[in-house]
Amino acid sequence: MSLGVVRSQAIGTSIERRGTRARLRGDTHFAADLNIAGVVTAVVLRSDRPHALIREFDPAAAKSTPGYLGVFTWRDIPGRNRFGIINKDQELLVERKVRCVGDPVALVVAETEEAAQRALSKIRVVYEDLPAVFDPEEALTDAAPRIHEKGNLLGRRVVRRGSPEEALKHSDVVVERTYTTSFVEHAYLEPDAGLAYIDHNDILVVHASTQNPHYDQKDVADLLGLPEDRVRIIQEATGGGFGSKLDLNVQGFVGLAAFLVQRPVRMVYSREEAFLATAKRHPLKIRYKSGANRDGRLTAVDVTIIGDTGAYASYGLAVTSRAAVHATGPYEVPNVSVEAIFAYTNNPMAGAMRGFGVPQMAFAHESQMDLLAAELGLSPLEIRRRNALRIGSQTATGQYLTASVGIGATLDAVASRWEEARVEKQSTRAFVRRGVGIASMIYGIGNTGMQNPSTAQVELGRDGFVTLYSGAADIGQGSSTVLVQIAAEALGLKPDAIRSVIADTAHTTSAGATSASRQTYISGNAVLDAATKLHNVILTEAAMMLKADRGDLELRDGSVFLRSDPGKGVSFKDIAERASRTGLPLKWQGYFDPDTTPLDPETGQGRPYATYAFATHVAEVEVDSLSGEVRVLKVTAAHDVGRAINPLNVQGQIYSGVAMGLGLALMEEFHPGVTESLKDYHIATAADMPAVIPIIVEDPEPTGPFGAKGVGEPALIPTAPAIANAVADALSARVYNLPMNLERVLKAGISVRSAEKEKSCQGY
Amino acid sequence: MRSRFRYYRPTSLSEALDFLALHGTDTAIVAGGTDLMISARSGDLQCKYVLDVSRLNELRPVAMSDGLLAIGSAVTHAEIAAHPVTRDVAPVLAKAASCVGSTQIRNMGTIGGNIANASPAADTIPPLMVHNAKIVVKSASGERVEYLGDFVRGPYVTILKPGELITHVLLEPMMSGYRHSFQRIARRRALSIARMNVAALGLVDGNGVIQDLRLSVGSVTPRPCRMTVAEDVLTSNKPDKKVFWEAAEKVSHEMVRWSGIRPTTEYKKPAVEGLVYRALADLFLSEG
Numbered sequence A: 001m002s003l004g005v006v007r008s009q010a011i012g013t014s015i016e017r018r019g020t021r022a023r024l025r026g027d028t029h030f031a032a033d034l035n036i037a038g039v040v041t042a043v044v045l046r047s048d049r050p051h052a053l054i055r056e057f058d059p060a061a062a063k064s065t066p067g068y069l070g071v072f073t074w075r076d077i078p079g080r081n082r083f084g085i086i087n088k089d090q091e092l093l094v095e096r097k098v099r100c101v102g103d104p105v106a107l108v109v110a111e112t113e114e115a116a117q118r119a120l121s122k123i124r125v126v127y128e129d130l131p132a133v134f135d136p137e138e139a140l141t142d143a144a145p146r147i148h149e150k151g152n153l154l155g156r157r158v159v160r161r162g163s164p165e166e167a168l169k170h171s172d173v174v175v176e177r178t179y180t181t182s183f184v185e186h187a188y189l190e191p192d193a194g195l196a197y198i199d200h201n202d203i204l205v206v207h208a209s210t211q212n213p214h215y216d217q218k219d220v221a222d223l224l225g226l227p228e229d230r231v232r233i234i235q236e237a238t239g240g241g242f243g244s245k246l247d248l249n250v251q252g253f254v255g256l257a258a259f260l261v262q263r264p265v266r267m268v269y270s271r272e273e274a275f276l277a278t279a280k281r282h283p284l285k286i287r288y289k290s291g292a293n294r295d296g297r298l299t300a301v302d303v304t305i306i307g308d309t310g311a312y313a314s315y316g317l318a319v320t321s322r323a324a325v326h327a328t329g330p331y332e333v334p335n336v337s338v339e340a341i342f343a344y345t346n347n348p349m350a351g352a353m354r355g356f357g358v359p360q361m362a363f364a365h366e367s368q369m370d371l372l373a374a375e376l377g378l379s380p381l382e383i384r385r386r387n388a389l390r391i392g393s394q395t396a397t398g399q400y401l402t403a404s405v406g407i408g409a410t411l412d413a414v415a416s417r418w419e420e421a422r423v424e425k426q427s428t429r430a431f432v433r434r435g436v437g438i439a440s441m442i443y444g445i446g447n448t449g450m451q452n453p454s455t456a457q458v459e460l461g462r463d464g465f466v467t468l469y470s471g472a473a474d475i476g477q478g479s480s481t482v483l484v485q486i487a488a489e490a491l492g493l494k495p496d497a498i499r500s501v502i503a504d505t506a507h508t509t510s511a512g513a514t515s516a517s518r519q520t521y522i523s524g525n526a527v528l529d530a531a532t533k534l535h536n537v538i539l540t541e542a543a544m545m546l547k548a549d550r551g552d553l554e555l556r557d558g559s560v561f562l563r564s565d566p567g568k569g570v571s572f573k574d575i576a577e578r579a580s581r582t583g584l585p586l587k588w589q590g591y592f593d594p595d596t597t598p599l600d601p602e603t604g605q606g607r608p609y610a611t612y613a614f615a616t617h618v619a620e621v622e623v624d625s626l627s628g629e630v631r632v633l634k635v636t637a638a639h640d641v642g643r644a645i646n647p648l649n650v651q652g653q654i655y656s657g658v659a660m661g662l663g664l665a666l667m668e669e670f671h672p673g674v675t676e677s678l679k680d681y682h683i684a685t686a687a688d689m690p691a692v693i694p695i696i697v698e699d700p701e702p703t704g705p706f707g708a709k710g711v712g713e714p715a716l717i718p719t720a721p722a723i724a725n726a727v728a729d730a731l732s733a734r735v736y737n738l739p740m741n742l743e744r745v746l747k748a749g750i751s752v753r754s755a756e757k758e759k760s761c762q763g764y
Numbered sequence B: 001m002r003s004r005f006r007y008y009r010p011t012s013l014s015e016a017l018d019f020l021a022l023h024g025t026d027t028a029i030v031a032g033g034t035d036l037m038i039s040a041r042s043g044d045l046q047c048k049y050v051l052d053v054s055r056l057n058e059l060r061p062v063a064m065s066d067g068l069l070a071i072g073s074a075v076t077h078a079e080i081a082a083h084p085v086t087r088d089v090a091p092v093l094a095k096a097a098s099c100v101g102s103t104q105i106r107n108m109g110t111i112g113g114n115i116a117n118a119s120p121a122a123d124t125i126p127p128l129m130v131h132n133a134k135i136v137v138k139s140a141s142g143e144r145v146e147y148l149g150d151f152v153r154g155p156y157v158t159i160l161k162p163g164e165l166i167t168h169v170l171l172e173p174m175m176s177g178y179r180h181s182f183q184r185i186a187r188r189r190a191l192s193i194a195r196m197n198v199a200a201l202g203l204v205d206g207n208g209v210i211q212d213l214r215l216s217v218g219s220v221t222p223r224p225c226r227m228t229v230a231e232d233v234l235t236s237n238k239p240d241k242k243v244f245w246e247a248a249e250k251v252s253h254e255m256v257r258w259s260g261i262r263p264t265t266e267y268k269k270p271a272v273e274g275l276v277y278r279a280l281a282d283l284f285l286s287e288g
């Protein structure tokens, strides 16, 4: 893009992430830290039944609790008691029946948290239990109890091209396996919290820990029967979300309570409540059949995916589609049959979680690739190279890839470590085996086959300072920093010189959700669009003021200079003053919507995403066949991000992705009705972390802002399959179920162990 | 809802015992609080008073007395892991203490709390068993001394009576020439309760024959015990891998005899054999 800007070098530099210092000093205010005069507390009475009718509800005894302010049920909801990001199937407070443990039955408001809990404990609810179903395949049978009126099928997505049945019949090798994954809790550092009040303009203001303020605004307004402009959502500093804070968690409750008691109301989930009441990663059951020919090329895949979305849809449909579309991985597959079927059950709701089903799919397709490689006598690296998508390839949905297809480059980037590690992997201790695994991924940036635009404004103030307005919630991943870097680059400014107003519905317009790794690419483009418009206006004004040719002008550090006479220039401030006198607007709006088409409902063909990120990880592990313990020693992680706007931020995402991927691989399993909190749910600790070698591959995306794509979710996706393949390499036996916990690994390694035992006992 | 109680911090052991004599049945003792606070937070803790013994000097010695190692009940895991005396005469305990929880938990959690809580997975219990540890219990009316194996009656159950507290534990020091090993399995590398754990002490004589072998395994039996069936297989034998496996199988057999076949047995049987093998191999076959 030729903007006539002297490169400010804002792009590709690891400037400090906005807010880092405040966080390190402990100055950052999270939603739970907010306190205003007269604030009261709301708590939720939740169901302890998976499926039951509410027969009686008696709050009388609660009313005498000192500090009691009110108990509210669905009858007190002034608007429409329905919400949900895709399907409006959730009730803020259930009306007739509960559909899972943790369903909200009543909202209790009191002067203090303690009083609220005390009052809550006195409410009497009489349930009539209904038959419940916890398995998605069972839920789809005729005999299953009906969870929602429309039935238990959430949705189905088919992707079909070529003649997969025929192709499999004629393939030299065919491998078929079934894989399962577990419910996974997001376990963000900051449990959900929010505070709401009605301001002096009669606007309901909700401060919240959220990933999607503009969606929150709509659903809260709907629940309360208010016009949207009477609800304002302000995103507070957010300590991680990973998808779960895309749902309306506390926002609706504090909003309703503030509206009903006319006092400021706060609500802070305990860790237990965050575990009980927020979405989980979808457990998938994936039957996967793949064929290949002797030349190592994939011929066809036939995949069936069964998903459990629990009691509510949340982002379930997005996961259905994305899982299906990504089932073939980053490979050319001429013949494809994929069917994804997601069902409601009485389990906790499953929703968006970093990767939207792709981490689960990658576990399956990457295990398949290694199995095929073994059948064909190829190395795992080689089979991936032979099948990797490239420019000119067609994806499973028939989309031609025309640029920025860095999968091959990520394979090349890890190749030397892969080879070395395979040589080095001799074990040092009896019964302890070393293994090396490789896994790749593809990830479509943005929502699947639908519009998901972003907007932004860039304004030159009369004081000569530039302000960026973006609705994009920065949840710790650093979008605020990256968006400022993009604006800075476009305007020849240092990033520090730009102010930003972020994720406040009163002052910013929608940037869409912070999900689907979309903010750098989509909101980045919206910011670039706005900044470019402002840039043009500045140039035009400066040309007039300097009586110069536009082509001779350059923007640098808040002034416009003549290239031919660098001593001559005019400051942004002077330009702003003049513009304000002449009434020329200096706040410009940018817009970007990725170029996609909807998927054909019958065949799944179409252009679901405008661009894709690619990655390959190599994991090195040590497996103790005596105990089933796995230690991950090193992960080499190469990511094609198009262009790293902020390399340190990209590395940060990669480290965190590996940590989360390691948990998914080895230890994270949420058992509905059993798992309560971090005391019985294991995520990786610092001690579990391997050495992580992040490698940034840059294959620029022509439609991306300065070539950028995204990395937030891709960072996690290859880790678990790379570890799975490494464990399989170590044990010469494979685990098909995530997590690969002690029990599963020990079982898989039993023959290695017996052989070693035999060997060790000989010689006597 | 959190538990409500009154908090007392006595300044001497006798004051603590007097308080317990009066209010023993209504009082929960707290030392590091790493177990107690969980039940206080959930509201499961039901008592009028909480008596904090963590700062009583009488409960904090680590010293040899009359040929035994005395460790005060309020000594923390961090202190046990770092103390030169424990490292010298009870290195298997020091090692186990260094595996507890995390730095924060080790800085707060005490050996007395670990024993009184009597979790089958407690990391200090197997090492204490191989040191033939005795628990010294005091009340206003006197003192009694019990072997650890008798003190713990079952998962989370001890013979401690209202009005009593643990003042210290007494260990036979590890004699010179002994080797030691502590092994555990957990779901991750820190902050994880042991799935099972093993402590072993062993002595080999000049002819390379095992003279003494002490083995205790956590999380496989309802009460702490020594695995004498396995110890017998090993003593008077030369350490070799075949014998190790034989001993390991005795342990798993013992586990199944005590607890029967459960869904977890599919894992626990091979795992406990593997862990015992790992301990014995570490004891006799590793360098140093």
Ligand SMILES: Cc1cc2nc3c(=O)[nH]c(=O)nc-3n(C[C@H](O)[C@H](O)[C@H](O)COP(=O)(O)OP(=O)(O)OC[C@H]3O[C@@H](n4cnc5c(N)ncnc54)[C@H](O)[C@@H]3O)c2cc1C
Pocket (backbone or CB within 6 Å): B028, B029, B030, B031, B032, B033, B034, B035, B036, B037, B053, B073, B074, B099, B100, B101, B102, B105, B108, B109, B110, B111, B112, B113, B114, B115, B116, B117, B121, B122, B123, B124, B160, B164, B165, B166, B167, B191, B192, B193, B194
């Ligand atoms: C995150 C976490 C990780 C943990 N990891 C481990 C681990 O890896 N291994 C392990 O073994 N344990 C672990 N624990 C459990 C706990 O830390 C230990 O059991 C610890 O030793 C308890 O000591 P405390 O002083 O904190 O006990 P407290 O919580 O103060 O007390 C525990 C019990 O002992 C009683 N008690 C305490 N002192 C006395 C006394 N002097 N006389 C009589 N009764 C007394 C109390 O009344 C209470 O019933 C962990 C706990 C947490 C929270």
